[in-house]
Amino acid sequence: MQDRPETPLLDRVRFPADMRNLSSDQLKQLADEVRAETISAVSVTGGHLGASLGVVELTVAVHAVFDTPNDRLIWDVGHQAYPHKILTGRRDRIRTLRQPEGLSGFTKRSESEYDPFGAAHSSTSISAGLGMAVASQLQGNDRHVIAVIGDGSMSAGMAYEAMNNAGASKANLIVILNDNDMSIAPPVGAMSAYLSRTISSRPFLSVREFMAKMAKNFPGPLERAAKRADEYARGLLTGGTLFEEMGFYYVGPVDGHNLDHLLPVLRNLRDSGQQGPFLLHAVTQKGKGYAPAEASADKYHGVVKFNVVTGEQQKPPPGPPSYTKVFAQSLIAEAEADERIVAVNAAMPSGTGLDLFAKRFPRRCFDVGIAEQHAVTFAAGMATEGMKPFCAIYSTFLQRGYDQVVHDVALQHLPVRFGMDRAGLVGADGATHAGSFDIAYLGCLPGFTLMAAADEIELAHMVATMAAIDDGPSGVRYPRGEGLGVEALPARGTVLPIGKGRILREGTKVAILSYGARLQECLKAADELATFGLSTTVADARFAKPLDTKLIEQLARHHEVLITIEEGSVNGFGGLVMHHLATHGLLDHGLKLRPMTLPDIWIDHEAPRKQYDLARLNAPQIVETALAALGKSALAVPASA
Ligand SMILES: Cc1ncc(C[n+]2csc(CCOP(=O)(O)OP(=O)(O)O)c2C)c(N)n1
């Protein structure tokens, strides 16, 4: 690194406008300072470090060349936007990243005018960018729109839908393909192989070559000549890449860390006067500039707090096995006994635990890239041939494949199994990743068997149960993080009686019917209610579909208060219970029914702590709900006092 002047430039750059008169050398210094600031900040907050380090120079170059925020800059997924936030007026808050009341870990419209589009679920940037470009054209604005999308995110169908539309649109859209040859795991699929070939088959486009090819001295504006020039330009610029075939001017590959290349190329794309859309292929390195990240297999994709000097992460001491691990181990145990069991994930092998399954059964595990829609219907296809496919897809990401679940799986009664990890609130990733809706969006589908695990032993039994369900789709939801640390897990789960819940404690006044992992809080609440002289039944529903109607009717008939509880949105399990009771006249005789769900709001990571606690559906809230239903105050003196 050249010797740098002492005064940190970053102290003088609050917004992109402050950097637009800097020289190339100063911009290089600024990039070094932004990289150091990013490492320092994430070392205290944790977060998505690797992706952010891979786009430091890209971020500096785009903001230096384009007139953001008037020119729109969209970050796909948005997990790599920490340098962008540092340079767009949020440096003073960057150490609140992903903390309650702090900055979002992704781009967010409400957070800054420099974030024209929220993100976190991948592969949306080209669609949104095209929308903005077309709107600008209709409004007579000549702004530029830049969408930065990673190679991993380029494996999702939505990106092709957008390119297909953009390629025929001649929109003023610049797509920057941030190709670091990584997803969360190494990338998979033909597109990844294609990109590698494209890079290896041609050296970095030199600036001289690029300038020559984009030279303004194409024949004059005569229609035919311009058309010929246009074809010439496309032919020269592209050499027949897939992107050119889809109507983009392909430019690249360029070194995504070399400002001497990036700045003139971006200036030319800005000033070319050519109609778009353009695709600039930038080759970058995930984790760039931080040795521990560069050396790590996952390039420090997602880290907890760490020591900047050593890179050592401050991971908490190992606790009970995570639900993820229990799911994977249970599935492996079932797969040992049944060779028809196969597993599918969408670019989340480690997150879903299927990396463990793949080690044991490499031929029976499929990572299809960031392609949840395809994952679901791919599994459906396997099910038609008698295989037993398990789709392990986070609750929130399964939303991306919803019509495939409805139309390709449920409607055809195909026995696809869904392991929905991260069901419920997920903490620092916030509202975009909360698994709030799977009960609601699957509970309305006829013929679906739906379960929620109260603890890790229950999860093992539910995996075994799904393995045995061959007459239709089934799913189990379980939360992010560690289990309860119950005693030894079974070698293999046992098949549960379908549609049957279980009573853990008998009472007469209040009944609490839990669906999923709030059960322990219900037992605590029952103990607390006993101090008010209120005897409480606690039951675990286990199934949302088919409902245990016998149990529900029994609880409704023999208690004054019936509370249902789930870590899910309104219209989930509680809705299904209410629907059954109402349609069977069991609400006609004064039952005090109280469904407890997540509040009907978007619960961001930075939600005030109280909102988040409320959303956690803990014992105090359950006690409060029961007492209120009985017209008592939680402040009343307990009977035993
Ligand atoms: C629809 C969806 N599925 C899965 C994810 C989880 N996810 C977050 S980042 C990522 C990998 C993105 O790879 P790439 O686009 O290459 O970005 P990089 O991290 O390499 O910068 C994945 C799979 C997601 N955000 N959205």
Ligand SMILES: CC(=O)[C@@H](O)[C@H](O)COP(=O)(O)O
């Ligand atoms: C950015 C992204 O979508 C993933 O990295 C996600 O943050 C992973 O979530 P978990 O940390 O719960 O696996």
Ligand SMILES: [Mg+2]
């Ligand atoms: Mg990548």
